[in-house]
Amino acid sequence: MIKNTLLPVAEFLQRRNDFIAQMPANSLALISAGKEVTRSNDTEYPFCQSKHFYYLTGFNEPDAILVLIKGDESAKSILFSREKDPLQEIWHGRRVGQVQAIEMYKFDNCFSLDEVDEQLLPLFMGKAAVLICQQEQNQFQQQVLTWLAEIRKAARTGVKAPTTLIDCSGLLDEMRLHKSNAELDIMRQVNVISGAAHQRAMQQTQAGKFEYQIEAELLHEFATNGARHPAYNSIVAGGDNANILHYTDNDEVLNDGDLLLIDAGGELAGYAADITRTFPVNGKFNTEQSTLYQLVLDSQVLAINAIKPGQTLAELNRIVCEFLTQGLYDLGILKGNVNVLLAQRACKKYFIHGLGHWLGLDVHDVGDYHASPQREQLRPFVAGMVMTIEPGIYIPSSDKTVDEKWRGIGVRIEDNILVTATGFENITVNAPKTIADIEALMSQ
Structure with a gap:
């Protein structure tokens, strides 16, 4: 299953060229890498x-600019x-260094971080009227402001600092929203890997096991097939825990007769899958x-x-919302005048999150939804966008307004969908989701 x-x-060179093409003339953009984050002590x-x-x-x-x-x-x-440092590389791993960065990644030039002030500040001075960067409240943003202050201090010598500061996040968000063929190939691969992990979880689930044991099966399948890290903290929620939307404790025993909701996806070459399946611990839906x-499945x-x-x-x-409201009314879970319930989208009492989100390098990926003041997401789809579709119904055990037989049931079903020129492609292809397919797999 593992591919290149x-x-x-x-691809990265083209992205830089596309970004530069949208920059104004006489401008300079600064984008920083991430930093290592301390977990504990050293x-x-x-x-x-x-x-x-x-x-x-x-x-x-880390730390690059x-x-x-x-x-x-x-x-x-x-x-x-x-910079290359033999001692640090013995302890912490190999570094690319400046020469190989130019050769491997096709930069026009590369300097060590120790040379930032010497090499970067002259680029500001009188040569860039516009400065483009990520305007976030972080350490790098403070460093950019410090550089600007230093340049402005030299104004009496004829040096001119950039007069316009632009946030690049919107431009990059927009670029990332539209996926290339190469990106889509990776996203299809990570969906296959993640679908196989959900299959493994179904086959390994049984009453008496802990949620974290099933989580371990997911992580094993991800890593074995090249997705060494999950795209996000996996949700493995048995029974009433499924009614906690972002449940990640994953530390309780699975009980016979309960459902198990798993929201989990691997990350491959930086790209996320985001798949949710809900199935019976004992292999048979009541x-x-x-x-x-x-x-929920029909609505999806x-x-x-x-x-x-x-x-x-x-x-x-x-x-x-119309479909779920009618369905919950027909089951007697929602009560009242059906036309009023439909107008009020009464299903939102039990379908308490959004229907979907963009997907890509981030599991909740960047990109404007063109939301109205009423929070309606009005952006028209175009080919190349990838999103999740994830309806759910959550009836906590504490809800005394419904018949006891419904209490403690939480269901979510989530697939990853590509918009194509003529419609859609469901790239979540191998994670069973019909009742018949789930029960057949779990009976093996």
Whole structure:
């Protein structure tokens, strides 16, 4: 199953060129890499690169700085990174260094981080009227402001600091929202890996095991097939725990007769899968479980089948809310005048989150939804966007307004969907989700 999952260097070079093409003349952009984060004392969490930085570079070392310069008729990309250091590399691992950064990643130049002040500040002075960077409240932003202050102090010598400061996040968000063929190939691969992990979880689940034991099965399948890290903290929620949307304790025993909700996806070459499946611990849905499960599944299929260019999440939400409200009313879970319930989207009492979100380098990926003041997501879909579709019904055991037979049931079903030129492609292809397929797999 493992394939070559590295994006070609030409992809990152093209992204930098596309970004530069949208920069104003006489501008300079600064994008910083991520930093290592201390976990405890002298140990760190696994390093996760800044996604904007990675998107433009493919470079996976901490503390680096990308500089993009656009003049009237020329453009240049410069990297500042950690220098080669044999002693540090013995202790902490190999570094790319400046020479190989140019050769491997196709930067026009590369300097060590120790040379930042010497090499970077002259680029500001009188050569860049516009400074573009990520305007976030972090250490690098403070460093940028310090550099600007130093330049302004030299104004009496004729030096001119940039007069305009632009946040680059919106531009990069927009670029990342539209996936290339190379990106889509990786996202299909990580979906296959993650789907196999959900299959493994179903087959290994049985009453008496702990939730974290099933989580371990997921992580094993991810890593065995090249997705060494999960894209996010896995949710393995048995029984009433499924009604805690971001449950990640994963430390309780699985009980016979309960459902198990798993929300988990691997990360491959930086790209996330985000799949949710809900299934019975003992391998067989009871009547109430199968009734609610089928209602959620039917609503998901309705939404997915409606996806095409020009469609919106707002319209998909309308379709799903109408369907779930009617279904919950028919089951007696919602009570009252059905027309009033439909107008009020009464299902939101039990369908308490959004229908979906963008997916890519981040599991909740960047990109404007064009939300209205009423929080309707009105952005029309175009080919190349990838999103999740994840309806759910959550009836906590504490809800005394419904018949006891429904209490403690939580169901969510989530697939990853690509918008194509003519409709959609469901890239979640091997995670069983019909009742028949789930029960057949778990009976093996």
